Amino acid sequence: MAEIEESLNKPVFLNFESGFAEITFFGPVLLLFFLMIFNPVVMAQQLPDRLVFERILSENVRIEKGLSQNTVNTMIQDSEGFMWFGTWDGLNRYDGYNFLIYNKSNGLSNETIRALFQRNDTLWVGTEYGLNILQMSTGEISNFYHDEQDSTSLSSNVINHIFEDHLGVIWISTDAGLSAFRPASGGFSRVISRDYGNPLRSNNMNMATQDSLDNYWIATSYGLVLYEIENRSVTRFFHISGDSSSLPDNHVNSLAFDQSGRLWVGTRAGLCQYIPESRNFITIDYHGQLKPEITTIHVDG
Numbered sequence: 001m002a003e004i005e006e007s008l009n010k011p012v013f014l015n016f017e018s019g020f021a022e023i024t025f026f027g028p029v030l031l032l033f034f035l036m037i038f039n040p041v042v043m044a045q046q047l048p049d050r051l052v053f054e055r056i057l058s059e060n061v062r063i064e065k066g067l068s069q070n071t072v073n074t075m076i077q078d079s080e081g082f083m084w085f086g087t088w089d090g091l092n093r094y095d096g097y098n099f100l101i102y103n104k105s106n107g108l109s110n111e112t113i114r115a116l117f118q119r120n121d122t123l124w125v126g127t128e129y130g131l132n133i134l135q136m137s138t139g140e141i142s143n144f145y146h147d148e149q150d151s152t153s154l155s156s157n158v159i160n161h162i163f164e165d166h167l168g169v170i171w172i173s174t175d176a177g178l179s180a181f182r183p184a185s186g187g188f189s190r191v192i193s194r195d196y197g198n199p200l201r202s203n204n205m206n207m208a209t210q211d212s213l214d215n216y217w218i219a220t221s222y223g224l225v226l227y228e229i230e231n232r233s234v235t236r237f238f239h240i241s242g243d244s245s246s247l248p249d250n251h252v253n254s255l256a257f258d259q260s261g262r263l264w265v266g267t268r269a270g271l272c273q274y275i276p277e278s279r280n281f282i283t284i285d286y287h288g289q290l291k292p293e294i295t296t297i298h299v300d301g
Contacts, residue, residue, distance in 0.1 A: 067092050068101045074296075076116045078136070084123065086113025091125055091134075107141035108132050109157075117162035119170065126159025131172060144188070146176075152187040155179045161207035166214055173205035178218065201236075209255050217263065219252035224265060237281075239269075245280035248272055248291065256297035266294025 069089035076084050085092040089111050091102040103111045108127065115126030125132040131144040131154060147153040156176035164170050170181040172188070179188045202222035209217050218225040224237040224247060240246040249269035256264045263274040265281065270291035272283040286292075 067099060068103070073112075073114055074116050076118065078118050078123065080136075084116055086116050086125070088112050091116075102134070102141075106139070107143070109143045109145070115159050115162045115173075117164070117170075119164060124162050124170070126162055126172065128159075129157045130154075131159050131162075146174075151190065154188055155190045160205060163207070163209055165210045165216075171208045173207050173218075175204045177203050178205045178208060206253050207255060209257070211257060211263070212261055217255055219255050219265070221252075222250050223247070224252045224255075235279075239267075244283065245278075247281055248283045253293070253295050254297045256299055258299045264297050264299075266297050268293045270294065271297070 067085060067087055069087040071088040072085050073088065074086040078084060083094040085094065089103070091108065091113050093100040093102070102108055108125065109130030109132055110127035112128040113125060114128060115124075117124040117126075121135060121137050123134040123136055125134055129145075133142045133144070134140070144154060146155065146157045154172060154174060155178065156174035158175040159172060160175065161173040162170065168183060170183075171191075172179040172181065178191050180191045181188050202220040204221035206219040206221065208219070211217065214229045216227040216229075218227070222238075226235040226237070227233075228235070237247055239248060239250045247265065247267060248271075249267040251268035252265060253268065254266035256266075258264065263276075265272050265274060270283055270286060271294050272281040274281055
């Protein structure tokens, strides 16, 4: 444990099914601050005073004082400072005073929002049924779907996560594989799936990310996958019963790198940190408490 204490000097925010917590390490002491806001949500950073909500409830009108639905699956702050909330029933933009609601009547393919990502003036919106690209300046929305007959379409219509790598490729994690969008070509390619002979035990990709060495890490519903660019090798990490240095659970939901480059892994049975020197994991000790499912991790900037 001593080898990681020095690097853990920044708070890490975790999203549980029962709320979210801030974890700060001071030597061997682990402090948990539970903030019971709305469920589920991840705290990106401390918000300005003008973004403090007096009331966050459903009103079901397009411009309103409250969210379109109380279950929040994802949230981001865009480059203009607007907060975007993906809920079970609509996409919500908050300007500090009012909410602007986007739903199927505005052109969304589906109203259950699962993933949000900004690229330039576009907001990429992953849903339970299809991918949407919102032109934030005009409000125009384009829809993209999986098509069994089209290999350049999405791997699936259920979108779990979206991220852009160091080369500008946008990766879409779905429940049936990983798709890549290359802006130069304008089409999707289905990159990783058990159907294509890759060494995976699950096609359900919960998210993908990239480390400082350009290696790709993929969280799946059955294990964690590392693809190393230099030698083009694939390493799979699993939970091994009785081995405390393995993953705490095979269902991996979330990944995040802290300022020291250490990888945090959120699973269905708690939080762990990857130790690259030994290629194993250190799991947070919950001191006999029920291990919470970690659905989202975000490191405070």
